Every structure is written in C-alpha cells, then in structure tokens.
Amino acid sequence: MHSSSTKARLSFWQLWNMSFGFFGIQFGFALQNANTSRIFSTLGANPEELPLLWLAAPVTGLLVQPIIGYLSDNTWHPKWGRRRPFFFLGAVFASLALFLMPNSQALWMAAAVLWMMDAAINVSMEPFRAFVGDKLDPSQQTAGFAMQTFFIGCGAVIASLLPTIFSDYLGVSNVAADGGIPDSVRYSFYVGGAVFFLSVMWTVLTADELPPENLEAFRKERSATAGLGHALAEIFGGFGRMPKTMVQLAFVQFFTWIGLFAMWIYTTSAIADNVFNTTDAQSAAYQQAGNWVGTMFAMYSGVAALAAFILPVLARATSRKTVHMICLVIGGLSLASVSQIHDRQALMLPMIGVGIAWASILTMPYAILAGALPAKRMGYYMGVFNFFVVIPQIVSSLLLGFITTRFLGGHTASTLALGGGAMLVAAALTLFVHDAARRAE
Structure with missing residues (x-):
C-alpha cells in the first residue's frame, strides 16, 4: 500500500465518484x-418472530465482512x-436479490432471500470503507466518510419514499391482496435493484486505485500466505491484535446498533x-402505516445527508468523539x-434527531478508526470492526x-424506547474512546 505521504489530495468530484456507489448500496439497505x-408481517409473521427472521442480516455480515476484507x-x-x-x-x-424479495410467496422464501441480499450487499459495501483508507490522506479521510x-x-x-410515491402519486395498489406483497412495494424493489447496480x-x-507500493513484494507475500488454513488463521487471529481505539469503539458500536436494530425491526408495527x-x-391501515414509516425513514436519512457536511466542521472545532457523543x-x-x-x-420531529445521530454513526467511528489501523490491513480490520455492528444485531x-412479549406486554413502541436507552449508553461510552487525532483535520 502507498504511504500517506504519497497520496495526493483528491478533488471534490474525485471524492464524488469514489463514493457514488454508496447511493445504490444504501438504496438497497433502505428498502430492506x-x-x-x-x-x-404481510406473509404471516407475528411480532415475536420478527427479530428471529431478521437474524439473517447480522449473521451474514458476521461471516462475510472479515472474509471479504481479508x-x-x-x-x-x-x-x-x-x-x-x-x-x-x-x-x-x-x-438479483432485490428483484426476488418482493416476489416471495412464503415466509421461508423471504427469509432465504434476505440472507442472499444481505450477504451480497456486504460484499459490495465492506470494501468501500477500506477504499477511503486506501485512497485518501488522513487529512481527507473524515471528508471521505462524510461524502459516503x-x-x-x-x-x-x-x-424509503418509493412505496408512497408509487401508491399516492402513480396510482399503484398498496393493498396486500390475498396475502401477497403490495405492488407498491414490489415495484420499489425493482427500481432498487436497477439503481443498486448502476450506482456501483x-x-x-470512474474511480481508480493505487497499486501496492512494491508490487513485487506484494505478490510474493500473497503467494506465501496463500491457502485456506493461513487465511482462516489470519482472519480470526487478528482479533487478539486489535488496536486499543478499535476495542473502545467496539463497545460504543455494540449499544448503538442495538438501538438501530430495534428501530428497523419494530417501527412499522x-x-x-x-x-x-x-x-x-x-x-389497509397497516399498509398505510408501512408507507408512513418509509416517510419517517426518509426524513432521518435526509437529515443525515445534510448533517454529513456539517459534522466535519464541528469536529474540527471540537473533536470527533465529542461530536459523536452529542449526536x-x-x-x-x-x-x-x-x-x-x-x-x-x-x-417527523424525533426523526430529525435520529438523522443527526445516523450521520455521525456512519462517519465518526470510521474516521476515528482509520487513523488507528495499519494501511496494508485496512480492509481486514474494517471487516472485523463490523463484527461490532452485527453482533449486537444478533x-x-x-x-x-x-x-x-414477556416484559413489555407486546407493545413494540416500548421496544423503541428501550433502543433509545441503548443509544444513550453508547454516548456515555464514547467518553472513553482515544482518538489519535483529537481534532479532525
């Protein structure tokens, strides 16, 4: 890998091109x-079953991310x-999975497609995090993650708005006829599949990559470390060598993502x-609620898009961990x-607050971490770091x-309050994180 001293500053449009794929990746994640x-729920799941059906998402991340990073x-x-x-x-x-998901005829099929979809999204997404560390000088890394x-x-x-756009403005049916998926949702996933592919x-x-600083040495090292046994030893052995900052951020991530996962699972119900x-x-009322949740999620995502450019400015004035804690x-x-x-x-009002937090969650931990990782293992450690995104989801x-069911009387709104409490715990733990660059460059 190139040392940071050899990395030229990239222009706005170069940052744009190298990050544009995330538009499609998040298009898929947002639909999911x-x-x-x-x-x-439309296919017959009850509230107690929903978290178990969602288990596909974090388990695939747990398996896929460090392997793809390595x-x-x-x-x-x-x-x-x-x-x-x-x-x-x-x-x-x-x-392909986005095209298949809304055509699921039974719960087992929808759950199986979710496994495929989440695994594939992770294959695209995980290297994007390492891409910033590869291409950008430390002084531009916060800006790089902010562009993402x-x-x-x-x-x-x-x-998030697509089902509402299809049903309210284009006259597409929003009714779950005969227990099937509404056409408004079906067409939204079709659009998502096309947008995902074209954006990536x-x-x-349009983006290029820096070759290894010493290509011949890279090839020799790769040959010497080839083989499944060595790969597995490297993948799992790295846990014991995690940088201190990464361990501290892991606790913050754990409680943060418990809150987010509670929101994604239970907001609709x-x-x-x-x-x-x-x-x-x-x-019909439940399907209307589903559309409204899409509008709510669009609100927090829109706020996050705007806040992404404000947070680096605030971080320069204070510190990255201070900004993250407040968010x-x-x-x-x-x-x-x-x-x-x-x-x-x-x-809509609390969704503004969630959007501010979401912007920081997607930017600050990765910016803090990038400065603490060895350059030649950036992809691997970014994959390992995401263990602490998927483990709390599991x-x-x-x-x-x-x-x-047992303690909250089946009221899923109370589960959202529990998720909010988990985020507050994460905020407190942020105080203990050591950021090598106390102020964002």
Missing part, C-alpha cells in the same frame, strides 16, 4: 430496513484494482399500533420519544422478541 418487517486486502488486478472486483460482484447478486454518508442519506431518502458500476468505472390503531398486517444523545432521546407520540405528523434478534 423500511420494508422487511412489513413483508414478513480477500480484498490480498487482491490486485491491473485493470480492476483491489476493491472494485468486490463492488461489482456484490452489485450483481444484490440486484451524504450518498447514504440521499439513497435512503428516495428508497459508476464507481467501478409500533406506528401501526400507536398511530394507525391496528395490529392486523393484512389491513448519540440526541438520537437516543429522539428514538425513545417515538413511543409517546400518537400523531403521525409529530413523528443479540437483538435473539432477545428483543422475548423481551417485548
């Missing part, structure tokens, strides 16, 4: 986050580079019950407040349904 529980660290092609082959392959299979966050927000806004291909075709006064997933406090209080709101228009999948 806003509509998967809706699809599962493989991309040890890949080089004169034309395709290091990370871009994985962008391309993930885009092909993720787009901008595209994440833009993609999520449009994708934009980055593949909570809003249907709290605001639309229904728990019947086949009813998590705002997000935690906002998410917890959703359980007390019964007017759908008023629900814990949530196994426990949230039980907690909601």
Whole structure:
C-alpha cells in the first residue's frame, strides 16, 4: 500500500465518484430496513418472530465482512484494482436479490432471500470503507466518510419514499391482496435493484486505485500466505491484535446498533399500533402505516445527508468523539420519544434527531478508526470492526422478541424506547474512546 505521504489530495468530484456507489448500496439497505418487517408481517409473521427472521442480516455480515476484507486486502488486478472486483460482484447478486424479495410467496422464501441480499450487499459495501483508507490522506479521510454518508442519506431518502410515491402519486395498489406483497412495494424493489447496480458500476468505472507500493513484494507475500488454513488463521487471529481505539469503539458500536436494530425491526408495527390503531398486517391501515414509516425513514436519512457536511466542521472545532457523543444523545432521546407520540405528523420531529445521530454513526467511528489501523490491513480490520455492528444485531434478534412479549406486554413502541436507552449508553461510552487525532483535520 502507498504511504500517506504519497497520496495526493483528491478533488471534490474525485471524492464524488469514489463514493457514488454508496447511493445504490444504501438504496438497497433502505428498502430492506423500511420494508422487511412489513413483508414478513404481510406473509404471516407475528411480532415475536420478527427479530428471529431478521437474524439473517447480522449473521451474514458476521461471516462475510472479515472474509471479504481479508480477500480484498490480498487482491490486485491491473485493470480492476483491489476493491472494485468486490463492488461489482456484490452489485450483481444484490440486484438479483432485490428483484426476488418482493416476489416471495412464503415466509421461508423471504427469509432465504434476505440472507442472499444481505450477504451480497456486504460484499459490495465492506470494501468501500477500506477504499477511503486506501485512497485518501488522513487529512481527507473524515471528508471521505462524510461524502459516503451524504450518498447514504440521499439513497435512503428516495428508497424509503418509493412505496408512497408509487401508491399516492402513480396510482399503484398498496393493498396486500390475498396475502401477497403490495405492488407498491414490489415495484420499489425493482427500481432498487436497477439503481443498486448502476450506482456501483459508476464507481467501478470512474474511480481508480493505487497499486501496492512494491508490487513485487506484494505478490510474493500473497503467494506465501496463500491457502485456506493461513487465511482462516489470519482472519480470526487478528482479533487478539486489535488496536486499543478499535476495542473502545467496539463497545460504543455494540449499544448503538442495538438501538438501530430495534428501530428497523419494530417501527412499522409500533406506528401501526400507536398511530394507525391496528395490529392486523393484512389491513389497509397497516399498509398505510408501512408507507408512513418509509416517510419517517426518509426524513432521518435526509437529515443525515445534510448533517454529513456539517459534522466535519464541528469536529474540527471540537473533536470527533465529542461530536459523536452529542449526536448519540440526541438520537437516543429522539428514538425513545417515538413511543409517546400518537400523531403521525409529530413523528417527523424525533426523526430529525435520529438523522443527526445516523450521520455521525456512519462517519465518526470510521474516521476515528482509520487513523488507528495499519494501511496494508485496512480492509481486514474494517471487516472485523463490523463484527461490532452485527453482533449486537444478533443479540437483538435473539432477545428483543422475548423481551417485548414477556416484559413489555407486546407493545413494540416500548421496544423503541428501550433502543433509545441503548443509544444513550453508547454516548456515555464514547467518553472513553482515544482518538489519535483529537481534532479532525
């Protein structure tokens, strides 16, 4: 890998091109986050089953991310580079899964497609995080992650609103006829599949990559470390060598993502019950609630897209961990407040707070981490770091349904309040994180 001293500063449009693929990646994730529980419920899942059905997402991340990170660290092609082959392959299979998901005829099929979709999205997404560390000097890395966050927000806004656009403005049916997926959701996923592929291909075709500083040494090292046994030893052995900053951030991530996962799983059922006064997933009111949740998620994603460019400025004036702590406090209080709101228009206010937190979650931990990682293992450690995104999701999948049913009386709005509390814990833990660059450059 090139040392940071050899990395030229990139222009705005170079940052744009190398990050544009995230527009499509988040288009897919936003459709998944806003509509998967809706699809599962429409196909007959009850609230206690929802977290277990969502288990596919974190488990695939747990398996895929460090492997893809390791493989991309040890890949080089004169034309395709290091990370871009994985962008391309993930885009092909993720787009296929997005076309398949709304055509699921049974719960088992929807759950199986979710496994495929999440694995493929992770294959594309994980190398994008390492891409910033590869190409950008440390002085531009916060800006690089912020540009990714901008595209994440833009993609999520449009994708989250698609079912509403199809049903309210284009006259497409929003009814779950005969227990099937509404056409408004079906067409949204079709658009998502096309956008995912085209956006990722934009980055593949317009961005270049820096070759290893010593290509011959890289090839010799790759040959010497070839083989499944060595690869597995490297992948799992790295846990014991994690930088101190990475360990500290892991605790912050754990509680942060418990809160986010609770929101993604239960917002639809909570809003249907709290605001639309229904728990019947086949009813028109429940499907209207699903569309409104898409609007809510569009709000927080839009706020995140705007905040992405403000946060680096605030970080330069204070510090990255201070900004992250404040954003998590705002997000935690906002998410917890959703359980007390019964007017759908008023629900937009807490989504502003969630959006501020989301912008920081997608930017600050990765910017802090990038400065603490060895350059030649950037992809691998970014993959390992995402263990602390997926492990809390697995814990949530196994426990949230039980907690909601046994201790919260089945009221999923209360589960959202619990998620907000987890974010507040994450904010407190941010105080203990050591950031080598106390101020963002």
